[in-house]
Amino acid sequence: MTNFTTPSRRSLLRGAAAGGLLAATGLPIGRAFAADLVVGFIYVGPRDDYGYNQAQAEGAAALKKLAGVKVVEEEKVPETIAVEKTMESMINLDGAKLLFPTSFGYYNPHMLKLAKKYPAVRFEHCGGLWTEGAPKNAGSYFGYIDEAQYLAGIVAGHTSKTGKLGFIAAKPIPQVLRNINAFTLGARSVNPNATTQVIFTGDWSLPVKEAEASNSLIDQGVDVLTCHVDSPKVVMETAERRGVFCSGYHVNQAPLAPKGYLTGAEWAWSGLFTSMVDAVKTGKPIPNLVRGGLKEGLVKTSAYGPAVGEAARKQADAVKARFLDSGFVIFKGPLKDNKGAVVIPAGQEQGQTDLRLESMNYLVEGVLGALA
Amino acid sequence: MSNAAEALGWWGVPLAVIGGAIRVSTPFLFVSLGECLTERAGRINLGLEGTLIMGAMSGYATALHTGSPWAGVLVAGLAGLLFGLLHGAICSLPRVNDIAVGIGLMLLGTGLAFFLGKPYIQPKAPGLPAIDLGWWSSLPQVQAALKINVLFVIGVICAPVMLWWLKNARLGLVVRTVGDSADAARALGFPVIATRIWATAAGGFLAGVGGAFLSLYYPGSWSEGLSSGQGITAVALVIFARWNPMGCFYASLLFGGAGALGPALQSVGVTQGYYLFNALPYALTLAVMIIACSPRRTLAGAPGELGVTN
Numbered sequence: 001m002t003n004f005t006t007p008s009r010r011s012l013l014r015g016a017a018a019g020g021l022l023a024a025t026g027l028p029i030g031r032a033f034a035a036d037l038v039v040g041f042i043y044v045g046p047r048d049d050y051g052y053n054q055a056q057a058e059g060a061a062a063l064k065k066l067a068g069v070k071v072v073e074e075e076k077v078p079e080t081i082a083v084e085k086t087m088e089s090m091i092n093l094d095g096a097k098l099l100f101p102t103s104f105g106y107y108n109p110h111m112l113k114l115a116k117k118y119p120a121v122r123f124e125h126c127g128g129l130w131t132e133g134a135p136k137n138a139g140s141y142f143g144y145i146d147e148a149q150y151l152a153g154i155v156a157g158h159t160s161k162t163g164k165l166g167f168i169a170a171k172p173i174p175q176v177l178r179n180i181n182a183f184t185l186g187a188r189s190v191n192p193n194a195t196t197q198v199i200f201t202g203d204w205s206l207p208v209k210e211a212e213a214s215n216s217l218i219d220q221g222v223d224v225l226t227c228h229v230d231s232p233k234v235v236m237e238t239a240e241r242r243g244v245f246c247s248g249y250h251v252n253q254a255p256l257a258p259k260g261y262l263t264g265a266e267w268a269w270s271g272l273f274t275s276m277v278d279a280v281k282t283g284k285p286i287p288n289l290v291r292g293g294l295k296e297g298l299v300k301t302s303a304y305g306p307a308v309g310e311a312a313r314k315q316a317d318a319v320k321a322r323f324l325d326s327g328f329v330i331f332k333g334p335l336k337d338n339k340g341a342v343v344i345p346a347g348q349e350q351g352q353t354d355l356r357l358e359s360m361n362y363l364v365e366g367v368l369g370a371l372a
Numbered sequence: 373m374s375n376a377a378e379a380l381g382w383w384g385v386p387l388a389v390i391g392g393a394i395r396v397s398t399p400f401l402f403v404s405l406g407e408c409l410t411e412r413a414g415r416i417n418l419g420l421e422g423t424l425i426m427g428a429m430s431g432y433a434t435a436l437h438t439g440s441p442w443a444g445v446l447v448a449g450l451a452g453l454l455f456g457l458l459h460g461a462i463c464s465l466p467r468v469n470d471i472a473v474g475i476g477l478m479l480l481g482t483g484l485a486f487f488l489g490k491p492y493i494q495p496k497a498p499g500l501p502a503i504d505l506g507w508w509s510s511l512p513q514v515q516a517a518l519k520i521n522v523l524f525v526i527g528v529i530c531a532p533v534m535l536w537w538l539k540n541a542r543l544g545l546v547v548r549t550v551g552d553s554a555d556a557a558r559a560l561g562f563p564v565i566a567t568r569i570w571a572t573a574a575g576g577f578l579a580g581v582g583g584a585f586l587s588l589y590y591p592g593s594w595s596e597g598l599s600s601g602q603g604i605t606a607v608a609l610v611i612f613a614r615w616n617p618m619g620c621f622y623a624s625l626l627f628g629g630a631g632a633l634g635p636a637l638q639s640v641g642v643t644q645g646y647y648l649f650n651a652l653p654y655a656l657t658l659a660v661m662i663i664a665c666s667p668r669r670t671l672a673g674a675p676g677e678l679g680v681t682n
Contacts, residue, residue: 215516
């Protein structure tokens, strides 16, 4: 700025517009008390979508209850330079010391760039892969939700009468394929003839296409539906309306399908977020790469619905107990893909921390579908 | 919970296409009929995407608060009417471009609906009823495909009525004259501006009702990704339909059915190339446009006052 005493009309207008925008989005304008730790959450979609963003927002809500913590949030921030502006305004205007940019595309380059610029601020990203050489004040966390999907598969295998399960997925990326495969392996551990018909819709949020996919699968005799899309709401509601079972994802969707909801694979971020806030407050180090499953409490399964029988509950609980003592491996040989090729030879195991699982590019035997 | 009967196999594909044509086409039908009316009066309203989303949100919110989905449909229509009036009024000022105003209103409608719709993402509003036309079949799949929503029936009736009205009614003639030549209309003493404003407002009403179908019947809940561009597609359908209401009806059915084809083929095991099948409606449109176009004449049926043709 050239003149500090008389701001130009343009900058005044700009300031007024920014103020108006802030007021319109409901962002807190005032600064926090100096003693409070300000934590910023950034979501790519609405935080009450019954999906991925809601799972993160539930973790944020747990932080709001803590004394001495102030949470600021912004929704629907695109995975572009817009997220850098949001992060900078949270740091400079709100005084945030801990940031959670939660969407996959925020990580590289946006979050890494700002982590270099603001070394005193802690950045925690969901899903990204922090590697040696990235800024030390950045980190990434993620959960092995395929463990919960495996348990959901056991329940689905027990409950399905037709042995046909349906999986509505957005895109064939490793995280999605891992869920489809774990769900199928769980179901086939109960009923070796069970199959999972997969439909890829092509994008993360296409409500009409998801509804069409649900109806097509049900028409083909599928009687348990699950999904990996941003918001499973439409899939769950369509399944309930057509009178088939469903298994949730991201958060508990039982209220959407009170009769047919079996169980679901959920994120459980509250505990992790709370421990991160404690660490920042007390100055304790936080590991840069946090991964964990049922045992570490980063994922959980929904409470069983009324349609889940005794045998299903027992077996799922037994396998869950083995996950909790970390004595259970989902992806172990001999494992074939659905074209007949061996992907893991007999005698070999790929435990949860195996990096080969993070680049999965096959569908296991029993999945009906193709990657392209 | 055993009414998922045995699989239909390949019969599922035509069934899904028919069912999809009925389920998915309704918002296309309402928006394209609305746009058809507006364009016949000589204006283009690109804002109908925003109107559709606004209708979806306001209809859902009203149904939730009053407990009556029909009140929701009415309010969705009125919200659309307001947006149409706004577009019509602004475009009546001198030297205002209707396409630019339409884009502005599209963004406004979308943003406003997202802002006001925040508290309505979670709650469950009562949905619109459906007429069971599949009672004669013992197959649950057929019964499900032939559950026909009342709004679809209304839309189906609207199309020929609008065609007849444009052709034969005095007001229809006024709309057509205003759309084909403002000078001729003025010479005949027809109110050009008022006709255009009311044609845009009525078009907005129809688009709002189309939005209510999305949130109150299929897929049947309010979310921010609900429309994903259906309003824009429907506006384009009007050109595809040659500004003929019955053409809008057929084009909507075609798009609805083609949209169902991708998921249906994957569900019977045709899993290769699903991105291509998902793109089918658009490829189809391109093909029809190419076949139907001619360098020797302008688009048949295009209103003379429309910005696209001159």
